[in-house]
Amino acid sequence: MTILAKACTYFLFSFIIGTVVISLVPMRYRPSLSYSKKWLVRALVLFLLLSFVPVLQLALSVGEDVGIWQALNAILFTFAIGKGWLFLVLFTSVLIGVVSFGNMATDRFLAGIATVLCLMIVGAVGYSSHAASLSPQQGFIAQSLHFFAVTSWPGILFVVSWCSQGKEGLPAFFRWFTPFALVCLGVTVGAGIWLMSWITPQYVNAWMMNYGQLLLMKHILLVVVVFYALVNTVFVRAKLKNDTFSPFPWLRAESLVLIVIFFVTGAMSEQEPPHHGEKLMTDEKPSPLFSQFASVVPVAGKALSLQWNVEMGLFMLLSGVFFVLCYQAMKKDVHYAFVLLLSLCAGVLLYVSMMTAVH
Numbered sequence: 001m002t003i004l005a006k007a008c009t010y011f012l013f014s015f016i017i018g019t020v021v022i023s024l025v026p027m028r029y030r031p032s033l034s035y036s037k038k039w040l041v042r043a044l045v046l047f048l049l050l051s052f053v054p055v056l057q058l059a060l061s062v063g064e065d066v067g068i069w070q071a072l073n074a075i076l077f078t079f080a081i082g083k084g085w086l087f088l089v090l091f092t093s094v095l096i097g098v099v100s101f102g103n104m105a106t107d108r109f110l111a112g113i114a115t116v117l118c119l120m121i122v123g124a125v126g127y128s129s130h131a132a133s134l135s136p137q138q139g140f141i142a143q144s145l146h147f148f149a150v151t152s153w154p155g156i157l158f159v160v161s162w163c164s165q166g167k168e169g170l171p172a173f174f175r176w177f178t179p180f181a182l183v184c185l186g187v188t189v190g191a192g193i194w195l196m197s198w199i200t201p202q203y204v205n206a207w208m209m210n211y212g213q214l215l216l217m218k219h220i221l222l223v224v225v226v227f228y229a230l231v232n233t234v235f236v237r238a239k240l241k242n243d244t245f246s247p248f249p250w251l252r253a254e255s256l257v258l259i260v261i262f263f264v265t266g267a268m269s270e271q272e273p274p275h276h277g278e279k280l281m282t283d284e285k286p287s288p289l290f291s292q293f294a295s296v297v298p299v300a301g302k303a304l305s306l307q308w309n310v311e312m313g314l315f316m317l318l319s320g321v322f323f324v325l326c327y328q329a330m331k332k333d334v335h336y337a338f339v340l341l342l343s344l345c346a347g348v349l350l351y352v353s354m355m356t357a358v359h
Contacts, residue, residue, distance in 0.1 A: 037099060041096055098110060167247065207355075
């Protein structure tokens with residue numbers, strides 16, 4: 001339940017912030033969009049409700065000893081996760097009012113207010129994060145940057161790929177969205193490395209745990225996203241002048257991979273982060289996935305590393321072949337669902353190549 005709630009909150013906030021940010025952009029720099037204001041309000045309400053699930057789960061756990069209402073009261077007014085949710089209630093409620101009683105599509109000042117409120121929500125998420133509990137200032141900044149970057153870029157992509165009414169305005173849209181997405185990707189990677197320095201200090205060793213396996217999957221899926229981003233930047237933009245060509249299937253394929261990343265991120269929230277890498281081989285049983293794909297047995301006191309070998313090279317080569325097949329299929333206008341399947345197969349092969357290199 002918590003995994004699904006976490007994944008949905010990422011997706012919902014992506015849609016919310018994407019809609020808000022794109023409303024700041026003048027019409028001549030974006031395609032015409034069609035979405036219901038009621039759906040945006042419903043997304044905000046659902047985001048608020050689902051973001052309460054981790055608070056409720058903690059209250060149910062603590063409440064076994066002291067009672068659920070006493071535990072909930074203590075969490076909301078004492079714990080960072082509870083106070084962060086109260087900030088979310090405040091900022092999201094105001095944003096619901098702004099969206100309900102105004103029209104961001106025609107009022108850019110209102111869209112600016114909504115953007116500020118979204119940034120406050122980002123700050124509330126950063127404040128209540130696990131990283132902030134480890135390092136209050138740096139963790140807050142790193143998690144806030146990461147959350148903003150990983151939701152705003154996909155959010156704009158979601159809105160444009162699924163809500164556009166036509167191709168008009170797409171060339172101008174790509175001219176500003178491509179550098180914006182690259183900056184967000186850079187911030188995502190940079191903030192992610194910053195967060196890993198506290199949460200996952202021994203990256204390869206962490207692969208023995210479920211958290212580390214999910215983190216590796218998330219990084220491999222980001223490689224798939226980068227592939228789609230490059231193709232959409234080069235291939236799609238070059239074919240926009242073709243009247244019969246529709247770029248939206250390929251934009252939607254990229255957005256679907258990002259949704260899968262949100263679910264992986266949600267699953268990570270339910271796993272214990274490996275803060276102390278040196279204890280992994282004595283305190284925890286290896287992840288079933290690690291035991292299945294890695295060719296080594298963990299030994300206490302010895303760290304894992306990556307070592308190039310024939311198997312790794314073979315699987316990486318096969319992964320590259322699948323990426324090439326994806327590109328060729330896109331050029332031949334094969335249905336995007338098949339191309340999406342090919343790209344995920346490329347990701348699986350890349351994962352196997354990493355696991356066969358563990359030494």
